[in-house]
Amino acid sequence: MSNRHTFSAFDEDLEQIRLSVLSMGGHVEEAILRAARALETRDADLAGDVVQGDKIIDAAEEEINAQVVRLLALRQPQADDLRAVVAVMKMAGELERLGDYAKNMAKRVPVLAAGVVIDGAAGALKRQARLVSQMLKDMLDAFSRLDVDLAHDVIARDAEVDDMTNALFREFITHMMEDPRNITPCLHYVFIAKNIERMGDLVTHGAEHVIFVAEGARPGERAKGLSTSTITAQQVQQQ
Amino acid sequence: MSNRHTFSAFDEDLEQIRLSVLSMGGHVEEAILRAARALETRDADLAGDVVQGDKIIDAAEEEINAQVVRLLALRQPQADDLRAVVAVMKMAGELERLGDYAKNMAKRVPVLAAGVVIDGAAGALKRQARLVSQMLKDMLDAFSRLDVDLAHDVIARDAEVDDMTNALFREFITHMMEDPRNITPCLHYVFIAKNIERMGDLVTHGAEHVIFVAEGARPGERAKGLSTSTITAQQVQQQ
Numbered sequence: 001m002s003n004r005h006t007f008s009a010f011d012e013d014l015e016q017i018r019l020s021v022l023s024m025g026g027h028v029e030e031a032i033l034r035a036a037r038a039l040e041t042r043d044a045d046l047a048g049d050v051v052q053g054d055k056i057i058d059a060a061e062e063e064i065n066a067q068v069v070r071l072l073a074l075r076q077p078q079a080d081d082l083r084a085v086v087a088v089m090k091m092a093g094e095l096e097r098l099g100d101y102a103k104n105m106a107k108r109v110p111v112l113a114a115g116v117v118i119d120g121a122a123g124a125l126k127r128q129a130r131l132v133s134q135m136l137k138d139m140l141d142a143f144s145r146l147d148v149d150l151a152h153d154v155i156a157r158d159a160e161v162d163d164m165t166n167a168l169f170r171e172f173i174t175h176m177m178e179d180p181r182n183i184t185p186c187l188h189y190v191f192i193a194k195n196i197e198r199m200g201d202l203v204t205h206g207a208e209h210v211i212f213v214a215e216g217a218r219p220g221e222r223a224k225g226l227s228t229s230t231i232t233a234q235q236v237q238q239q
Numbered sequence: 240m241s242n243r244h245t246f247s248a249f250d251e252d253l254e255q256i257r258l259s260v261l262s263m264g265g266h267v268e269e270a271i272l273r274a275a276r277a278l279e280t281r282d283a284d285l286a287g288d289v290v291q292g293d294k295i296i297d298a299a300e301e302e303i304n305a306q307v308v309r310l311l312a313l314r315q316p317q318a319d320d321l322r323a324v325v326a327v328m329k330m331a332g333e334l335e336r337l338g339d340y341a342k343n344m345a346k347r348v349p350v351l352a353a354g355v356v357i358d359g360a361a362g363a364l365k366r367q368a369r370l371v372s373q374m375l376k377d378m379l380d381a382f383s384r385l386d387v388d389l390a391h392d393v394i395a396r397d398a399e400v401d402d403m404t405n406a407l408f409r410e411f412i413t414h415m416m417e418d419p420r421n422i423t424p425c426l427h428y429v430f431i432a433k434n435i436e437r438m439g440d441l442v443t444h445g446a447e448h449v450i451f452v453a454e455g456a457r458p459g460e461r462a463k464g465l466s467t468s469t470i471t472a473q474q475v476q477q478q
Contacts, residue, residue, distance in 0.1 A: 065325070068325075069321055069322065069325060072311060072321060073317050073318070073321055076315045078312050079312070082308055082311060082312055083308065086304070086307075086308060090332075093329075093332070173422060173423065173426070176415065176419070176422050177419040177422055180415070180416040180419075183412060183415050183416055183422070184412065187412070187426075187429065190426065191433070194430070
């Protein structure tokens with residue numbers, strides 16, 4: 001932490017930005033859970049709230065970027081400090097994308113609510129979404145106190161999300177094959193499951209930033225579950 | 240362009256980074272076209288090359304980020320210059336995600352090559368991918384000479400990609416309904432079409448960065464085609 005010519009001012013500014021990121025993360029966490037609940041209860045109004053609420057998340061990212069640019073211009077941080085600032089900006093970018101996925105999930109609710117019920121689908125997706133939102137919560141905790149162990153724990157849990165996604169894909173494909181009327185709703189469910197899987201990837205990236213800031217190096221290649229890019233090949237072979 | 244205490248050194252450094260971004264963009268453009276060709280010719284080897292090649296794209300982003308951090312630390316740019324630097328870093332991030340989508344397309348090739356042929360699917364996706372890679376090429380041109388008109392033109396063309404995606408969705412759903420054996424390949428094709436649509440969105444974001452850097456403000460809300468989040472609702476109603 002050398003080269004710092006305005007020590008406390010920089011620390012205070014960065015702390016303000018970190019608090020903004022944590023607050024933004026809280027909004028995203030809530031958006032994911034609310035989108036999943038709207039899906040399960042077929043609540044188009046709640047889904048509409050989530051879609052509208054994404055504007056707050058987008059605005060939060062813009063504000064954080066502006067804060068970062070002001071900080072860079074004013075404090076001219078170097079070395080570790082600069083790395084911490086860049087990581088915070090990347091974190092905000094990833095939270096914004098997580099918010100987009102939650103919005104996308106919510107957008108599909110009205111269509112799904114108007115169509116046939118696929119037994120167990122919304123409930124299973126809600127469990128998958130809960131897993132990811134818990135990962136997000138823990139990643140934000142790890143970020144707020146630079147807890148490397150917790151960040152590693154979050155990364156490890158992503159394989160569970162991937163496995164759950166693959167199980168869901170198999171289930172949805174079976175439903176599609178059983179009855180052509182299931183195809184359209186299941187297509188939406190498949191996209192939602194894939195989006196939740198991607199949320200897990202983004203949270204994992206966030207946890208990697210935490211480790212990068214704390215230790216100055218990225219973690220090694222993380223363990224990945226089976227990819228859904230190839231899962232349906234097995235499905236084909238099983239039919 | 241005030242507050243600049245090392246005028247030519249900053250300009251030279253930024254120009255170097257811009258060239259790195261353009262070179263990275265060229266790799267991404269090629270990856271998209273090669274992935275689409277692999278899909279059409281059912282060439283698993285070519286697809287494997289695209290998947291491997293994504294590492295070069297990822298490494299290029301890391302290198303650009305490192306260049307940016309060095310530039311920030313060394314030249315401490317202010318105001319417009321700082322905004323240009325941040326935009327360049329965001330551009331590299333978007334190119335990296337474009338590369339991921341191309342890789343994802345390529346990953347699906349072996350599965351699709353081993354399965355039933357869906358008439359016209361790969362050819363239509365190749366046309367969609369070509370449209371996006373041309374948008375990317377023009378966006379990079381607009382970026383290299385800060386051509387705002389060309390950037391606006393790129394943004395306008397994204398609606399065409401969205402419309403094409405929706406037409407493809409309808410087609411794939413019809414194939415799925417006709418024969419359950421089409422479900423698995425069509426699911427992959429649907430994901431590919433969606434990924435190409437997202438590539439169009441990312442290129443559009445890139446064009447918005449160009450306008451932001453050139454004019455200091457983001458363009459207004461852009462015209463969007465119909466979203467695939469709702470398209471299949473109509474499809475349901477038509478059946």
